[in-house]
Amino acid sequence: MSRSHPSVHPLDVAAPPSPSTRQQHDIEQNNVFPPTRVSMKDIQGTPGTSTSLALRCLQFSFAVVSLAVMATTSDFPSVTAFRYLVAAVGLQTLWSLSLGVVDIYALSVKRCLRNSRVVTLFTMGDGITSTLTFAAACASAGITVLIGNDFDNCAQNHCTRFETATAMAFMSWFAISPSFFLNFWSLASR
Amino acid sequence: MSRSHPSVHPLDVAAPPSPSTRQQHDIEQNNVFPPTRVSMKDIQGTPGTSTSLALRCLQFSFAVVSLAVMATTSDFPSVTAFRYLVAAVGLQTLWSLSLGVVDIYALSVKRCLRNSRVVTLFTMGDGITSTLTFAAACASAGITVLIGNDFDNCAQNHCTRFETATAMAFMSWFAISPSFFLNFWSLASR
Numbered sequence: 001m002s003r004s005h006p007s008v009h010p011l012d013v014a015a016p017p018s019p020s021t022r023q024q025h026d027i028e029q030n031n032v033f034p035p036t037r038v039s040m041k042d043i044q045g046t047p048g049t050s051t052s053l054a055l056r057c058l059q060f061s062f063a064v065v066s067l068a069v070m071a072t073t074s075d076f077p078s079v080t081a082f083r084y085l086v087a088a089v090g091l092q093t094l095w096s097l098s099l100g101v102v103d104i105y106a107l108s109v110k111r112c113l114r115n116s117r118v119v120t121l122f123t124m125g126d127g128i129t130s131t132l133t134f135a136a137a138c139a140s141a142g143i144t145v146l147i148g149n150d151f152d153n154c155a156q157n158h159c160t161r162f163e164t165a166t167a168m169a170f171m172s173w174f175a176i177s178p179s180f181f182l183n184f185w186s187l188a189s190r
Numbered sequence: 191m192s193r194s195h196p197s198v199h200p201l202d203v204a205a206p207p208s209p210s211t212r213q214q215h216d217i218e219q220n221n222v223f224p225p226t227r228v229s230m231k232d233i234q235g236t237p238g239t240s241t242s243l244a245l246r247c248l249q250f251s252f253a254v255v256s257l258a259v260m261a262t263t264s265d266f267p268s269v270t271a272f273r274y275l276v277a278a279v280g281l282q283t284l285w286s287l288s289l290g291v292v293d294i295y296a297l298s299v300k301r302c303l304r305n306s307r308v309v310t311l312f313t314m315g316d317g318i319t320s321t322l323t324f325a326a327a328c329a330s331a332g333i334t335v336l337i338g339n340d341f342d343n344c345a346q347n348h349c350t351r352f353e354t355a356t357a358m359a360f361m362s363w364f365a366i367s368p369s370f371f372l373n374f375w376s377l378a379s380r
Contacts, residue, residue: 142329
């Protein structure tokens with residue numbers, strides 16, 4: 001297959017192939033894009049780029065701070081939403097760390113991850129972890145506002161720590177959203 | 191302009207225009223896409239299609255039920271998260287109703303909304319309203335679980351109503367997510 005189809009080839013202007021044949025051919029080659037399309041390599045933020053690595057570092061840092069601050073409060077296990085926050089940012093930490101390592105490897109061997117299956121997997125993972133982190137942050141924010149504003153009961157609770165952990169979870173979500181949308185965009189614009 | 195460029199025209203195979211010229215030309219025409227691309231018309235769920243109208247009806251119905259159930263509880267104004275839920279599903283109701291009317295108009299005049307500015311506007315609106323609705327649903331879920339499970343205090347609160355309103359808000363979010371992702375996909379794949 002690779003012998004009959006060179007990796008870089010001009011479009012046949014005299015007899016252009018049908019769209020379905022061309023798309024099938026692109027999928028088979030996995031690294032050939034017609035010259036009129038933007039390739040995944042051109043989008044900063046997709047796996048294997050320095051922007052992606054920077055975003056992973058931010059996600060990981062905010063998630064770790066959120067996890068550490070919430071886990072060190074003595075009464076977080078008594079509230080379901082706070083337990084869920086710890087679980088969600090824990091998962092976020094592991095995911096961002098893993099993809100950060102993949103980015104470092106890709107940058108060190110100067111290889112851009114343009115495989116559509118890999119990008120699909122990363123997009124799905126980003127979508128799931130960002131949704132879980134955002135849900136946990138919102139639930140914690142609801143409880144924190146209830147304790148602080150509605151009950152005005154911060155004297156008996158660690159309001160500042162709850163607020164810090166919630167804010168860090170939101171920041172982690174802000175950092176993962178560009179990763180998700182850039183990967184999704186690069187998948188759709190293939 | 192419309193006289194010099196017919197609305198449907200074949201690509202000039204002997205001397206194909208450059209990608210930038212072609213894209214500019216497509217933007218000017220607003221309803222012509224080169225035959226090698228998938229046009230917005232082909233994606234069900236984008237504005238002006240029956241799938242889009244069905245999704246808008248679902249979003250609107252769930253949001254209205256959520257709003258009605260939460261607004262009829264006597265003690266919702268005492269909790270910030272519940273007030274926020276009422277505001278968020280209220281906005282969701284208005285947005286889904288407006289876009290449902292646009293879809294009905296587009297279907298009645300058999301005109302598909304393929305203008306990229308319109309789709310960008312709808313995608314941004316969908317993204318904002320879905321995020322607000324999801325955040326409100328998560329915050330309300332956190333409070334509802336706190337009252338029901340952690341405090342075990344359902345005797346003095348309308349736990350069933352709070353749970354119903356929260357569940358309906360989540361269902362509304364489930365219905366708006368396909369609208370958002372299909373619009374985003376159609377924008378990216380243009």
